[in-house]
Amino acid sequence: MLHKLLSGDMPRSTVLAGLLITILICLAFAPFIFPGVRSVDTAARICIFIVLVASYDLMLGYGGIVSFAHTMFFGLGAYGVALASTHIGRGFDAILIGSVAGALIAALLALMIGLFSLRVRAIFFAMITLAVASAVAVLVSQMSGLTGGEDGLSYKIPRALGPAFKFADGTLMGVKMNGKLLKYYLIFFSCLALFLLMLRLVHSPFGRVLLAIRENDFRAEAIGYRVVHYRVAATCISAAIAALAGSLYAIWLRYVGPDTSLSMEIMIDILLMVVIGGMGTMYGAVIGVTLFVLAQNYLQGLMNIASGAVEGIPILPDLLNADRWLLWLGVLFILSVYFFPTGIVGRLRQGK
Amino acid sequence: MNTAPDHTPTMARMSWAERLSPYAPVLLIIGLVLAGLIAIPSTSSWLTLTVSGLAMGMMIFIMASGLTLVFGLMDVINFGHGAFVSVGAFVGVSFLLMLEHMTGAPSLALNLTAMLVAIIGAMLATAAMGWAFERVIVKPVYGHHLKQILVTMGGLIVVEQLIIVLWGPEEIFITRPEALKGAITFAGAALEKYRLVAVGIGLVVFLAMRWVLRSTKIGLIVRAGVENGEMVEALGYRLRLVFVGVFLAGSALAGLGGVLWGLYQEVITAHMGNQTMILIFIVVIIGGLGSVEGCFIGALMVGLLQNYVAFLEPKVALISNIGLMVAILMWRPMGMIPVVKAK
Numbered sequence: 001m002l003h004k005l006l007s008g009d010m011p012r013s014t015v016l017a018g019l020l021i022t023i024l025i026c027l028a029f030a031p032f033i034f035p036g037v038r039s040v041d042t043a044a045r046i047c048i049f050i051v052l053v054a055s056y057d058l059m060l061g062y063g064g065i066v067s068f069a070h071t072m073f074f075g076l077g078a079y080g081v082a083l084a085s086t087h088i089g090r091g092f093d094a095i096l097i098g099s100v101a102g103a104l105i106a107a108l109l110a111l112m113i114g115l116f117s118l119r120v121r122a123i124f125f126a127m128i129t130l131a132v133a134s135a136v137a138v139l140v141s142q143m144s145g146l147t148g149g150e151d152g153l154s155y156k157i158p159r160a161l162g163p164a165f166k167f168a169d170g171t172l173m174g175v176k177m178n179g180k181l182l183k184y185y186l187i188f189f190s191c192l193a194l195f196l197l198m199l200r201l202v203h204s205p206f207g208r209v210l211l212a213i214r215e216n217d218f219r220a221e222a223i224g225y226r227v228v229h230y231r232v233a234a235t236c237i238s239a240a241i242a243a244l245a246g247s248l249y250a251i252w253l254r255y256v257g258p259d260t261s262l263s264m265e266i267m268i269d270i271l272l273m274v275v276i277g278g279m280g281t282m283y284g285a286v287i288g289v290t291l292f293v294l295a296q297n298y299l300q301g302l303m304n305i306a307s308g309a310v311e312g313i314p315i316l317p318d319l320l321n322a323d324r325w326l327l328w329l330g331v332l333f334i335l336s337v338y339f340f341p342t343g344i345v346g347r348l349r350q351g352k
Numbered sequence: 353m354n355t356a357p358d359h360t361p362t363m364a365r366m367s368w369a370e371r372l373s374p375y376a377p378v379l380l381i382i383g384l385v386l387a388g389l390i391a392i393p394s395t396s397s398w399l400t401l402t403v404s405g406l407a408m409g410m411m412i413f414i415m416a417s418g419l420t421l422v423f424g425l426m427d428v429i430n431f432g433h434g435a436f437v438s439v440g441a442f443v444g445v446s447f448l449l450m451l452e453h454m455t456g457a458p459s460l461a462l463n464l465t466a467m468l469v470a471i472i473g474a475m476l477a478t479a480a481m482g483w484a485f486e487r488v489i490v491k492p493v494y495g496h497h498l499k500q501i502l503v504t505m506g507g508l509i510v511v512e513q514l515i516i517v518l519w520g521p522e523e524i525f526i527t528r529p530e531a532l533k534g535a536i537t538f539a540g541a542a543l544e545k546y547r548l549v550a551v552g553i554g555l556v557v558f559l560a561m562r563w564v565l566r567s568t569k570i571g572l573i574v575r576a577g578v579e580n581g582e583m584v585e586a587l588g589y590r591l592r593l594v595f596v597g598v599f600l601a602g603s604a605l606a607g608l609g610g611v612l613w614g615l616y617q618e619v620i621t622a623h624m625g626n627q628t629m630i631l632i633f634i635v636v637i638i639g640g641l642g643s644v645e646g647c648f649i650g651a652l653m654v655g656l657l658q659n660y661v662a663f664l665e666p667k668v669a670l671i672s673n674i675g676l677m678v679a680i681l682m683w684r685p686m687g688m689i690p691v692v693k694a695k
Contacts, residue, residue, distance in 0.1 A: 130633060131630050132674060134627075268505075323516075327514065331506075333506040338493075
């Protein structure tokens with residue numbers, strides 16, 4: 001059963017299995033284990049980013065394609081839900097239409113970019129996605145009539161997902177049985193389903209061909225696989241899943257704006273998460289995201305302490321300033337590309 | 353039994369289309385300028401826009417040329433190239449702020465000396481940084497595109513953060529040297545002095561680069577290296593050294609571009625390199641990876657088109673470059689002047 005659910009990709013390392021189970025349990029019971037608005041918010045963010053980062057890994061780790069437009073696809077999904085909810089009115093139908101439309105547009109755009117660049121050479125793709133993504137980000141912030149510009153859009157989601165809706169009286173373990181809880185579980189189970197779907201995908205014959213292409217595209221072509229077709233297909237699937245993750249994020253936040261869904265900062269975060277967690281394994285996304293989000297929340301505190309400790313020495317306090325945490329993550333990123341190209345998960349599996 | 357067709361050689365003159373094909377990119381620029389002349393109602397604003405388009409194109413060319421050469425020579429794609437632009441701008445602007453008594457004086461000679469000092473300082477700083485970058489970041493990942501993209505991107509993040517550490521998180525405003533402020537009027541069109549200077553510097557850099565590449569021994573080795581690196585090494589040249597040199601020169605040029613760009617925008621931020629990277633990539637792609645001429649023509653096209661479109665239809669300007677890139681890639685999938693064969 002478990003074997004089938006994980007598509008035969010067992011963790012193959014006791015430590016990794018332990019970590020994954022801990023993360024799963026924490027996320028599954030987050031509203032009960034960590035009550036409080038902020039921590040539930042963090043848990044939902046982790047769920048959504050796991051899907052987003054795993055979908056990026058589908059492209060980077062399995063397809064060997066670097067894209068800088070992943071936040072664009074993410075944003076398309078988010079704006080899809082936002083626009084549908086604004087114009088159709090609150091309701092599950094609006095969310096559904098918005099998500100499907102966002103995913104379709106994302107896949108279509110990925111198809112177009114892919115056909116343009118991947119048929120020439122894979123690195124064109126990285127540059128072209130960077131250009132297209134930045135153009136879309138500027139476009140979204142300029143077309144303020146439609147997208148709300150820099151301010152973004154706030155909208156209403158169905159009543160059943162709001163805190164005012166109570167589906168049972170009283171509380172369970174001190175947690176109110178309201179729509180917020182429903183919303184969390186909607187996000188959690190959607191993310192779980194998407195994650196298992198991707199796990200299934202990478203262990204399907206399609207995923208095997210992608211691996212073959214990543215290892216040696218020339219040979220894969222010689223064996224008779226149409227490399228371009230497989231690469232474009234992987235890009236489209238990855239874009240569609242990223243858009244769905246964006247839709248979930250839009251449902252959770254009830255707000256979209258360029259900063260939350262389109263910015264280059266998120267793209268860099270995704271890159272860091274994938275590489276630190278481990279490219280080419282879906283579990284890398286889980287570990288990477290969890291570690292990164294926790295670091296985001298706690299590393300800054302640590303750095304504040306460190307920065308206070310070296311007060312008076314020139315430059316050092318600035319280097320350790322809590323706002324400079326990206327600097328240290330960047331260094332970690334470079335080091336991990338050199339020394340642990342398989343990331344944390346690859347290390348754990350090696351040294352079992 | 354003989355089924356093979358008869359051998360009938362034909363002697364045909366090359367058609368005009370075939371003969372013009374190598375010059376097509378140049379003709380495209382002329383066409384673009386003429387199209388601008390037709391589309392823009394007043395000649396004087398056309399002239400103003402053409403000069404500012406050329407100035408922008410020249411600056412982008414200066415920044416992009418290093419990237420395209422490095423790619424052509426060693427098949428290294430440097431996503432951290434924008435970091436040199438930022439560092440160049442910050443170092444150059446720091447020099448200019450230090451030399452305020454010279455930039456503030458209304459004497460062209462003093463102003464230009466101050467700018468020269470700033471440019472040399474910035475170029476030296478970015479060249480040194482390029483050397484370190486090549487050593488520490490790029491060298492371990494030769495021949496591995498995926499890792500190159502990731503690692504150089506990481507380098508860009510680190511450098512951007514270091515700039516914030518050294519110069520603070522706020523953007524720095526800078527005024528142009530006194531004699532370069534304002535505009536001169538020519539045929540009824542206002543031409544900003546600074547833009548004319550930028551066009552001049554860009555032309556000098558392009559011609560110098562062309563001269564080095566076409567008429568010197570080192571240029572010969574570089575061009576041969578782009579064509580077939582293994583063969584050049586077999587002939588006994590240490591291509592690695594040449595490559596380091598090209599990387600240094602490319603970084604220094606990016607620094608020069610950064611100073612010019614910073615003075616053009618009159619404000620510099622730590623993220624400016626990242627933003628210019630987008631234009632640089634578009635230019636490098638439409639020019640053809642590895643080709644300096646293609647890069648030059650591509651940069652001019654991007655600069656001109658952006659200025660014309662911004663005047664005619666401001667909202668479309670944002671995506672005009674992407675449109676241009678798509679159109680060029682449909683016409684020539686490897687860029688206008690493809691140099692590097694698909695590896």
